[in-house]
Amino acid sequence: MEDGARERATDAAIVFENLARSFGEIEAVKDVTLTIPRGQICGYLGPNGAGKTTTVKMATGMLEPTAGRAIVEGFDIVQEPLEAKRVIGVVPETGALYTTLTPNEYLALVGRLYHIDRDETEAKAHTFLELFGIEDAADRLMTTFSRGMKQKVLISAALLPNPSVLFLDEPLSGLDANTALVLKELLRDLASQGRTIFYCSHILEVVEKVCDRVVILVRGEVIADGRVEELKDMTHQGSLEDVFSELTSSEDLAQIVRAFSRSVTGDGERSA
Amino acid sequence: MTTGADSTRKGRRATAVDWEQFRALLVASVRLDLRSTRMQRGRAAKFPPVAAAFATYLVMGTLLALAVMSTEDIFVFSLFTLSAAMFMTALLVIMEYSSVVVHPDDFDILGHRPISSKTYYWAKIANLGLYVAATAFALSIPAAIVAGVRYPPGAALTAVYLLVALAACQATSALVVLIYSVAIRVFNYEKFTRAITYVHTLSTLVIVFGYVLLPRVLAKDVMLISVERGAWVYAMAPAWFAGAVELAAGEAGRQTLVLAGAAVASAAALIWAAMNTISLDYSRRISALATASAKAVEEAGRRRSLGRLGLPLCRTDEERAGFELMRSYMTRDRKLRARIYPAFGLPLAVYIYGIITDGLHDPFVPQAVSGGFPAHQLLGFYSVFITLFFATAIAQTDQWEASWVFFAAPVRSRAGIVTGARKLIIWRYLLPFFVFLFILLAFAMPPAKAAMYVLLNLLLALTAFALLSMTSPHMPLSQSLEKAKQARQIGLIMLLGMSMAALTAILELMKQVPQAGLVVYPALVVLALGAELLLRRRLDRRLAGEEFPG
Known part of the structure; x- marks a missing residue:
């Protein structure tokens, strides 16, 4: 590891240096530079196709950057992938699981991949599944699970290795209101213990409540970065939702809604 | 500061196998193999395709052993039975590569975990080894x-034969893995999936020529269970392993x-090479293989729009929807094509061989029966072979969850959607195949006779397509891909194809x-038409009560 990265690792958990990724002619992520200190919950927002998931994939070693680098806890994800991956937990947007395993079997697999003691894995798995209210389904194949149940298993798997950095891509997807509430509190608690959380979401109310800092990405570029209050002041808006709309939408939302409504009901076609 | 020693240590870690992770991945893979992803009445189906595939293989193996046991020569017996086992193994690994070696889900689930490519690769290879065993x-x-x-020295030969067969099949699968590993290195991501489609087809051709046809060619008589042992045995991999049995x-x-030495050396070399052909960024490549760039997909869509010309064949909106859906998938989903195209390899190999050796005679002339080429005996076999690939492929995709739309939409006839998908297959694949076959055969027999023969095969293929579709009566692209599902179906094709030999009676009648x-x-x-009607009724009944499998 280079000196610079090691030094940054002392206070920065995640560092993106001019991170970029292209797919052919499409530049999905352009020159993203961020430093996220340890213990911070950083909301990463953007419209569909802005490059959020691509950033997470690069930061977690699932996609190689075309330029720049991502450093997690001092480890360059491309140069030292195993070291970096040992300290991260990921809840992917895809929700991918081996559904023909049971939650207990899946968590046991995850535990062994991180060399966690078998008893410790079993105890943690039991606790997580109980807290999420799916302990009765712990030995059932996940083929029968709802999206929310699968999401609970994914979150449990991400937390199992006790990671110091968490990458969460739409973690509330499919979760019921109570579980979402538990997760939000859990994230705050983990952050207070020094864990760093990189939180991608479209649910702006949650981001506003949970995140210490918000980064907004549009067409692969960071267009805003700051605390929620700072962004509100900067844009003279009252809520993160309004801030987001102000910064990311170039069209009149009311006009879009009217056009949609006419299209759904067919009024536009009839009148035409 | 990174020192040279640090780099070396990190390099070693990255290329070393983590045995604890290896065991965990292997155990999980075996569990996944033994469980079905299919749902039956809200529960996972208890009988996985793997078990059904093995049962089919057992029947095939029994029929084959009984068919050639009349020979006095253990070498000939072993040559035929091992050829068949190696052929089936190669076909299995080629056809199911996406589930037995490369599994796109693995990357999403394991890509962000601290697993070295070598550990992952070895676990997959070990899993394949168990499956092949x-x-x-x-x-x-x-x-x-x-x-x-049947042969001396008796019981001990059973154990030796089994060991040799296991080694032969492992060597065969290692060869296929090597071909893929080289292809991954040679081609870029975009070209790889396209190349693999053709590799699949070509491999089928090579395997058919090499393992099935060549011994028969050299014997000059397809029905004679004996071979003249010339220098050709050194060029035939199954003959090497048959030599090992003969030695025992x-x-x-x-x-x-x-021959026995060649068997031992080739098995050791191929297995060693497969285990050590490690692409360090193998797992990353896998993810890239799962997707094609939007640009490539768009180009594919533009290039192959001729399929739409068949749209007037569809009578209802549902049929048109099924036709368009299948057209899009067959155009853009390379994995789907890679599963289907090899079906053409076997029949084309046989007919091309017949033409090359001047053994393909007019099948409607009585004296042709004694000719050296089995076209008259194989009538119907290849029609079934091809159509079953399509009949099963229509229902399967790894994007099966998208099929909820069929169950949510207020369609008048779900069967219509399946019919539309089947019409696309007939229009875009079966008809061109038989036209191509006609052109091919016109070189070997009068065009009128070629047309009669092809028409006969086409009618049988359409009947077979309808009948075989009854065994897979699901909405298009609504079933998940499962390991061994396709292998079991190939086994069934082989068994069913054997029974189609009875159709030669039609040719005999037309000769007389x-x-x-x-x-x-x-x-x-x-x-x-009757088969089509029967299918339509079955689909109407079956699909009316079908629920979304997710």
Whole structure:
């Protein structure tokens, strides 16, 4: 590891240096530079196709950057992938699981991949599944699970290795209101213990409540970065939702809604 | 500061196998193999395709062993049975590469975990080894028992035969893995999936020529269960392994020793090479293989829009929807094409071989029966072979969850959607294939006779397509891909194809009675239409009550 990265690792958990990724002619992520200190919950927002998931994939070693680098806890994800991956937990947007395993079997697999003691894995798995209210389904194949149940298993798997950095891509997807509430509190608690959380979401109310800092990405570029209050002041808006709309939408939302409504009901076609 | 020693240590860690992770991944893979993803009445189906595939192989192995046990020569017996086992193994690994070696889900689930590519790759190879061993066992245990009973030195030969068969099948699968590993290195991501489609087809051709046809060619008589042992045995991989069995049976001639030595050396070399052909960024490449760039997909869509010309064949909106859906998938989903195109390899190989060796005669002339090419005996077999690939492929995709739309939409007839998808297959694949076959055969026989022969095959194919579709009566692209599902179906094709030999009676009738065609062709048209009607009724009944499988 280079000196610079090691030094940054002392206070920065995640560092993106001019991170970029292209797919052919499409530049999905352009020159993203961020430093996220340890213990911070950083909301990463953007419209569909802005490059959020691509950033997470690069930061977690699932996609190689075309330029720049991502450093997690001092480890360059491309140069030292195993070291970096040992300290991260990921809840992917895809929700991918081996559904023909049971939650207990899946968590046991995850535990062994991180060399966690078998008893410790079993105890943690039991606790997580109980807290999420799916302990009765712990030995059932996940083929029968709802999206929310699968999401609970994914979150449990991400937390199992006790990671110091968490990458969460739409973690509330499919979760019921109570579980979402538990997760939000859990994230705050983990952050207070020094864990760093990189939180991608479209649910702006949650981001506003949970995140210490918000980064907004549009067409692969960071267009805003700051605390929620700072962004509100900067844009003279009252809520993160309004801030987001102000910064990311170039069209009149009311006009879009009217056009949609006419299209759904067919009024536009009839009148035409 | 990174020191040289640090780099070396990190390099070693990155290329070393983590045995704890290896064991965990292997155990999980075996569990996944033994469980079905299919749902039956809200629960996972208890009988996985793997078990059904092994049962099919066991039946095939038994039939094969019984068919060639009349030969006095253990070498010939072993050559035929091992050829079949190696052929099936190669076909299995080629056809199911996406589930037995490369699994796109693995990357999403494991890509962000601290697993070295080598650990992952070895776990996958070990899983493949177990799978191939189980398959080889099911295919070869009947032949091993027959060998022990029929040939000296008796029971000990059973054990030796089984070991040789396992080694032969492992070497075969290692060869296929090597071909893929090289292809991954040679081609870029975009070209790889396209190349693999053709590799699949080409491999089928090579395997058919190499393992099935060549021994028969050299024997000059397809029905004769004996071979003239010339220098060709050194070029035939199954002959090497047959030599090893022969050596165990007490034959220690020079040729036998050389063949047995070649068997041991080739098995060791291929397995070693497969285990060590490690692409360090293998897992990352896998993810890239799962997707094609939007640009490439758009280009594919533009290039192949001729399929739309068949749209007028569809009578209802549902049929048109099914037709368009299948057209899009067949155009853009390379994995789907890679599963289907090899179906053409076997029949084309056989007919091309017939033309090259000048052995393909007019099948409607009585004296052609004694000719050296089995076209007259194989009537119907290849029609079934091809159509079953399509009948099963229509229902399967790894994007099966998208099929909820069929169950949510207020369609008047779900069967119509399936019919539309089937019409696309007939229009875009079966008809062009038979036109191509006609052109091919016109080089070997009068065009009128070629047309009659092709029409006969086409009518049988349409009948078979309808009947076989009844065994997979699901909405298009609504079933998940499962390991061994396709292998089991290939086994069924082989068994079903054997029974189609009875259809040669049609040709015999047409040879004996020149006017029989006036009855046979209309009868086959009625048969095809009747099968279509039966299918339509079954689909109406079956699909009306079908629920979304997710």
